[in-house]
Structures are given as structure tokens and as C-alpha cells.
Amino acid sequence: MHFKAKRVAAWAAVFASASLFGTGVANAKDDTVTLRFEHFLPANSNAQVNVIEPWCNDLKTESKGRIQCEIYPSMQLGGKPSQLNDQVRHGVVDIVWTALGYSAGSFPRSEVLELPFMLPGNGQAASKIIWDYATTYGKDDFTPYKVLAVYSDVGGTLHTTKKDVKTVDDLKGLRIRASTRLASRFLESVGATPVSMPPSQIADSLSKGVLDGALAAWEVVPPTKLDETTFYHTQTGPNQAATTITTLAVLMNKQRYEGLPADLRAILDKYSGEALTMRFAAAWDKATAQVVKTISANPKQHVNSWSADTYAALKAKSQPVVDEWLAAKVKNVDKQALYDGLEKLVKEQAPALVH
Incomplete structure (x- = not known):
């Protein structure tokens, strides 16, 4: 058995045993269900403080204490962010918050969302489109899971240390951190050199000159200390599509969901789906506005x-990324139909977007 498979199997066995024991005791006493929720950022992150914890509190209140959450930030149960989808699928944990692009190849129908210049650079507008896409054209990606939310990180802004990037030529040769495979391809297409690394290493790499910048959403600037290491920020303007986005999702183990009492499933459904998607999106838009306001007020x-x-030039330069994605065959995936379906949703819901 492959080492990774062994590790997943071991996690599953340990946590399954613990879960069965804990659930049996709880049900015998008070019918309480405890949901183990893991994610890859610290406990003080926007996701946990402003969405995950309040959401868990709503579940607890609505269920009169019968639904409880145990939140494990910063991968406290072990593994890497790229393994979160496998952990929840195998029942190692009950729920995860993750980025779909971290697990390359696991969500082939959803990659279209992260192609260059596809979606609005606004969390709520983009996330409504993403939710509609994920529950129609892209739904087969999520068959192994109960999808609780799927949304946009608002899109990548270019943050650089020493160079004010205003044209395509300004990008040439810059070493830029990228969060996903398609973000890397976008950067390559416009002349930059993409670098992959965990968020925790970005600030140190920038300060040491290993990186010249990062393509990242405004929301991650404070926790990754980009405001201390980068001083030039180039974002998309009104009605311009985001350069790229990172698709974030909350996924639940399907068997765990189906095993809940019907009344608790109803409560979970009430606070999840499009409602939780838009809750995350609103939190991201609020955080984005706060960070942009703070950064803009700093004379440095x-x-x-x-x-x-420049926007038109970037789109033209990155068109091969779209063409390559469409041409790369994946079994049982009609990429052209997915691309056309997403474009249809965008045109219906964001008609002013510049294409």
C-alpha cells in the first residue's frame, strides 16, 4: 500500500473508532452530535473568527445544544492542506474548509472557475455564480461529499516589494508566489516566474528577496504579513474580471451527514449551502474593503x-492558458460544455463585466 494511502487509512481507523465511541456515549446521555472541523489557517483567521465559529454557534443554538463543533485550525490533526479533501472523504474528520486548487486533479470540473479573467472581482457576485455552477455544471466533482459552501476568495491582486507594476512588460522576470496550478500558468503566460510555497513562508521569502511579490487576495494580506513586505499593489478595476481566483469550499463527509437525525440534517441544511456560501463571501468582501482602506491610507x-x-493585454497574453485547459482531455469531462456553462452564468449575473 502506498505510504499516503496507509496514512489516510490509519487516520480513518483512529478517528472512526474515536467517533463511534464518542457518539455512542453522547447519544446515550443527551443525543449530542460533535462535528470535527479542520482547516489550514490559524485560529485568528477571518474564516474561523468571522464565519466558522459564528456558524457553529448558530447550529448549537438552533439545535438547543445537540450540534457541537470541535474546530482544528492550522492542520492540528496532521497532514497537509492538499490532503484535506481526502481526510474528509475518508472520515478522518467530519468537515473541512479548503481550497479546491490545493488538491490538483481532484476537482477537474471546477478548475474552469480559476482560469484567468472568468469571474467578477467581488466576493458576493462571484460566489453566487460559483454556487450556481457547482450545483449544476460542476456538481459531479462533489459526488463524494456533502457540499456546505463553495465560494470565491475575491481574486488575485499583485503585491510586489520594489516594483510598481503597471504594464505587462513590468511583469517580466518577477518571481511571484502563486496559490494554484492555474495561477502559476497565468503568471507564466504574462512573463513572470511563478513560485509555489505555503502561506506561512511568503513574508520571509519576500523579505529575503527570494520572491519579488505574490498574487493573492487582499483578505490574506494581514495574516501573511504582506503589508510589511510589499509596498506596491495592482488590482483589477471596476467591471474588470479577476486575474485569477482561488475557489474555497466547506466539504462534509457524506456518510456522516446522512447518518445525522433528520431534524439535525434540516438545521445543517438551513445554515449551509447558498446561505453559508454568501456568508463567507460577505466576510471576504468586508475584509477586502478594510484591508484596501488601511493600505491606501499608508503613505508608504x-x-x-x-x-x-494593460487589462486587455493581460487577457490576450493569458488566452493560451484557457486554450490549453480546454484542449487537455480528462475522462468523462466535457470541458467546452463547462466553459460555455460558466460563461452563460457570468453573462446572466454580471452583464457589465468586461470580457
Whole structure:
């Protein structure tokens, strides 16, 4: 058995035994269900403080204490962020918050969401489109899971240390951290050199000159200390599509969900799905506005938007990324139909977006 498979199997056995023992005791006493929820960021992250904890409190209140959460931030139960989808699928944990792009190849129908210049650079507008896409065109990606939320990180802004990037030529040769495979391909297409690394290493790499910048959502600037190491920030303007986005999701073990009492499933459903998707999106938009306001008020910082000419040039340069994605065959996946379906949703819900 492959080492990774052995480790997943071991986790599953340990936690399954613990879960069965704990659930049996709890049910015998008070019918309480405890949901183990793991994610990859610290406990003080926007996701946990402003969405996950309040959501868990709502479940607890609505169920009169019968639904409890145990939250494990920063991968406290072991493994890497790229393994979160496997952990929840195998029942190692009950729920995870993860980025779909961290597990390359696991969500092939959802990759279209992360192609360059596909979605609005607004969390709520993009996330409504993503939810509608994920529950229609992309639903087969999520067959092994109960999907509780799927949404946009608002999109990548370019944060650089020493260079004010205003044109495509300004990008040439810059070493830029990218969060997903398609973000890396986008950067390559416009002349930059993408670098993959965990969020925890970004600030140190920037300060040491290993990186020249990062393509990242505004929301991650404070926790990754990008505001201490980068001083030039180039974002998309009004009605310009995001350069790339990272699709974030809350996934639940399907068997765990189906094994809940019907009344508790109803409570979980009430606070999940599109409701939780938009709750995350609103939190991301609020955090984005706060960070942009703070950064813009600092005289040491410089915030720009892509000009119409540069935006058009970036789109033209990155078109091969789209073409390559469409041409790469994946079994039982009609990529052209997925691409056309997403474009249809975007045109219906964001007609002012520049394409």
C-alpha cells in the first residue's frame, strides 16, 4: 500500500473508532452530535473568527445544544492542506474548509472557475455564480461529499516589494508566489516566474528577496504579513474580471451527514449551502474593503488598478492558458460544455463585466 494511502487509512481507523465511541456515549446521555472541523489557517483567521465559529454557534443554538463543533485550525490533526479533501472523504474528520486548487486533479470540473479573467472581482457576485455552477455544471466533482459552501476568495491582486507594476512588460522576470496550478500558468503566460510555497513562508521569502511579490487576495494580506513586505499593489478595476481566483469550499463527509437525525440534517441544511456560501463571501468582501482602506491610507503603500490597455493585454497574453485547459482531455469531462456553462452564468449575473 502506498505510504499516503496507509496514512489516510490509519487516520480513518483512529478517528472512526474515536467517533463511534464518542457518539455512542453522547447519544446515550443527551443525543449530542460533535462535528470535527479542520482547516489550514490559524485560529485568528477571518474564516474561523468571522464565519466558522459564528456558524457553529448558530447550529448549537438552533439545535438547543445537540450540534457541537470541535474546530482544528492550522492542520492540528496532521497532514497537509492538499490532503484535506481526502481526510474528509475518508472520515478522518467530519468537515473541512479548503481550497479546491490545493488538491490538483481532484476537482477537474471546477478548475474552469480559476482560469484567468472568468469571474467578477467581488466576493458576493462571484460566489453566487460559483454556487450556481457547482450545483449544476460542476456538481459531479462533489459526488463524494456533502457540499456546505463553495465560494470565491475575491481574486488575485499583485503585491510586489520594489516594483510598481503597471504594464505587462513590468511583469517580466518577477518571481511571484502563486496559490494554484492555474495561477502559476497565468503568471507564466504574462512573463513572470511563478513560485509555489505555503502561506506561512511568503513574508520571509519576500523579505529575503527570494520572491519579488505574490498574487493573492487582499483578505490574506494581514495574516501573511504582506503589508510589511510589499509596498506596491495592482488590482483589477471596476467591471474588470479577476486575474485569477482561488475557489474555497466547506466539504462534509457524506456518510456522516446522512447518518445525522433528520431534524439535525434540516438545521445543517438551513445554515449551509447558498446561505453559508454568501456568508463567507460577505466576510471576504468586508475584509477586502478594510484591508484596501488601511493600505491606501499608508503613505508608504501604493495601490493602483490595471489600465484598460494593460487589462486587455493581460487577457490576450493569458488566452493560451484557457486554450490549453480546454484542449487537455480528462475522462468523462466535457470541458467546452463547462466553459460555455460558466460563461452563460457570468453573462446572466454580471452583464457589465468586461470580457
